[in-house]
Amino acid sequence: MKKTQNFNYTRPSYFLGIIAALILSACGAKEVAQTPPPVPSLPVLSLQANAVTTYQEYPATVEGLTTIEIRPQVNGYLEQVYVDEGAYVQKGQALFKINELPYKEQLNTALAGLHAAEAELINAQLEIDKLTPLVQNKVVSDIQLKTANAAYSLAKARVEQGKAAVAAANINLGYTVVKAPVSGYVGRLLRKQGSLVAPTDAQALTEVSDVHEVHVYFSLGEQDFNNFKNQYPGQNLAEKLRLLPPVDLVLTGQNTFANQGKIDMVDGQFDKNTGAITVRATFPNAEGFLRSGNTGKIRLSRNHTNTILVPTSATVELQDKVFVFAVGDSNKVARQAIQIAGKSGSAYLVKEGLKIGDRIVLNGFDHLQEGQIIQPEKSVPDSLNRTTFIR
Numbered sequence: 001m002k003k004t005q006n007f008n009y010t011r012p013s014y015f016l017g018i019i020a021a022l023i024l025s026a027c028g029a030k031e032v033a034q035t036p037p038p039v040p041s042l043p044v045l046s047l048q049a050n051a052v053t054t055y056q057e058y059p060a061t062v063e064g065l066t067t068i069e070i071r072p073q074v075n076g077y078l079e080q081v082y083v084d085e086g087a088y089v090q091k092g093q094a095l096f097k098i099n100e101l102p103y104k105e106q107l108n109t110a111l112a113g114l115h116a117a118e119a120e121l122i123n124a125q126l127e128i129d130k131l132t133p134l135v136q137n138k139v140v141s142d143i144q145l146k147t148a149n150a151a152y153s154l155a156k157a158r159v160e161q162g163k164a165a166v167a168a169a170n171i172n173l174g175y176t177v178v179k180a181p182v183s184g185y186v187g188r189l190l191r192k193q194g195s196l197v198a199p200t201d202a203q204a205l206t207e208v209s210d211v212h213e214v215h216v217y218f219s220l221g222e223q224d225f226n227n228f229k230n231q232y233p234g235q236n237l238a239e240k241l242r243l244l245p246p247v248d249l250v251l252t253g254q255n256t257f258a259n260q261g262k263i264d265m266v267d268g269q270f271d272k273n274t275g276a277i278t279v280r281a282t283f284p285n286a287e288g289f290l291r292s293g294n295t296g297k298i299r300l301s302r303n304h305t306n307t308i309l310v311p312t313s314a315t316v317e318l319q320d321k322v323f324v325f326a327v328g329d330s331n332k333v334a335r336q337a338i339q340i341a342g343k344s345g346s347a348y349l350v351k352e353g354l355k356i357g358d359r360i361v362l363n364g365f366d367h368l369q370e371g372q373i374i375q376p377e378k379s380v381p382d383s384l385n386r387t388t389f390i391r
Contacts, residue, residue, distance in 0.1 A: 043362040044327050044376035045314065047354060049306040054344050055299045057250060060218040060281075062294035064209035066182050071204050072197040073175040074098060078205075081193050088288070089180045089208065096178040096205060098197065103176055107169035114162030121159050124152035184210035185291065209292045214285045216249055216261060218298045219276035231302055237266060247281050248299040257296070259284045308350040310338070314362045315348065322348070327359040331373050336360075 080097035083089055127148040134140045187207035191197055197205065220228055234240030246260035261283035270277045281298060283290065315338075316323045326336040338353030354360070359376065361368070368374070 039373055039375050040364070040368075041375040041377055042364045042368075044359050044374075044378065045311075045362050046378070047308050047310070047356055047358045047360065049356050050304075050309050052304045052307050052309065052344055052349065054302050054304060054342055054349070055248075056224070056302065057297040057299050058218040058220065058224075060216045060249065060296050060298045062249075062290050062292060062296065063215045063217065064184065064211040064292040065213045065215065066184070067207055067209040067292050068181055069204040070095060070178060070180075070206050070208060071199060071201070072096075072098060072178060073199055074103065074172050075198045076100075076102065076176065076196070078191055078193055078195045078197055081189060083186050083189075085186060085189050085206075087186045089183065089186055091180055091183045093180045094177050095180055095186070095208075098176040098178070100173060100176040103169065103173040107166065107173055110162065110165035110169040114159065114166050117155065117158035117162040121152070121155040124148065124155040128152055178205065180208050182208060182210045183212075184208045185288065211285050211288060211291060214283050214290045214292075214294075216281045216283060216296070216298060217278055218281075219271075219274065219278055221276050222270065225277055228300070241266070245301060247301070249281075249283060250297040250299050251294070252296065256299075257283065257290065304341075304349060306356075307341075308354055308356065309344070309347040310350055310354070310360065311347050311362065312343070313346070314360055316365075324354070325361040325365045325368055326354070327361060327374065327376060331376055332371055333361060333365070333368055333374055334370060 076098040078096060079099045082094050082096065089095065128145070131140060131145045131148050135142045135145045185208070187209065189206050190203050191201075191205050229237070229240065232240045232244055234243050241263055244263050246262060248260060249257040251257055261281040263279060263281045265280035267278040279298075310324060314324055316325075316335075321337050322340055323335050323337050325333045327333055336353055338348075339351040341349040341351035343349070361374070
């Protein structure tokens with residue numbers, strides 16, 4: 001029969017074994033807890049001074065150097081249309097022909113009246129010539145000679161009146177051919193051949209726009225205008241305008257117009273309704289690519305020197321504030337708030353919060369904690385190698 005082994009739980013050796021096991025277990029756990037976590041190795045950027053050009057864009061409208069409505073100056077039927085819509089015309093070129101027959105007849109009538117007045121003048125002169133010796137010889141009274149002189153003066157005035165009527169008739173006859181007042185491009189032909197036209201018509205015949213140069217108008221708010229004045233050299237506004245760098249015109253589709261323009265006018269006052277002031281830039285347009293009514297954006301440049309650039313990917317936004325992880329002494333990181341002066345492409349222009357020589361963590365800081373130590377890796381992102389950005 002098999003014997004059953006009995007343990008005596010009251011023996012001191014049993015309790016001593018359990019206590020020893022517990023002590024060993026506690027020591028092992030303490031050693032595991034005291035093992036420090038590995039130091040993360042993260043890319044770090046040392047901030048340097050940069051020369052950066054930023055651009056601010058403002059909506060703009062294009063107008064020709066002159067855009068003139070073409071209106072008839074006499075009544076009549078539109079007999080001929082000599083040009084097509086969109087055609088380029090030279091100053092003085094015929095555009096329309098109004099029926100001239102009534103005005104030819106007016107000219108003939110005026111000529112006839114002039115000839116009659118000239119004949120009356122001749123008769124008045126003959127009467128004077130006849131009466132002058134008779135009065136001298138006291139054959140007739142001098143009253144008759146005075147009457148003849150008065151008739152001569154009246155006949156002479158009628159001649160002048162006739163000449164004026166002929167000149168007016170010639171002018172009206174000339175108005176039957178409507179000519180281009182400037183060189184430029186013809187707009188829509190709003191009245192067709194056969195239409196009855198008059199100077200009082202609400203609708204013009206067409207427009208001619210001179211666009212060998214164009215004026216581009218845009219507006220600046222009060223703050224933008226103050227920045228505009230302060231960032232460029234010059235003792236007064238006229239001098240600042242003269243020293244301004246050329247500006248670009250960005251067209252629809254972000255295409256930049258080939259020719260650069262020059263800002264040459266600032267309006268005399270702010271618009272009371274919008275709080276903005278109108279500014280004009282003039283662009284050469286010999287090729288005629290721009291037309292009145294075009295829209296686009298004026299791009300103003302601004303040079304920044306000794307500017308700190310921070311990649312947007314190295315920042316964190318919390319409650320409308322922007323932060324970076326600055327690397328301090330002993331490679332400890334601390335969250336640092338910064339103020340932004342502008343955005344240039346993929347980088348922020350720092351106004352306050354950082355200085356040249358500071359170091360920041362570029363990426364991989366999702367799980368970083370305040371005061372944590374890192375192993376810096378030197379890194380220069382490609383985005384900071386550029387010196388020109390678009391804000």
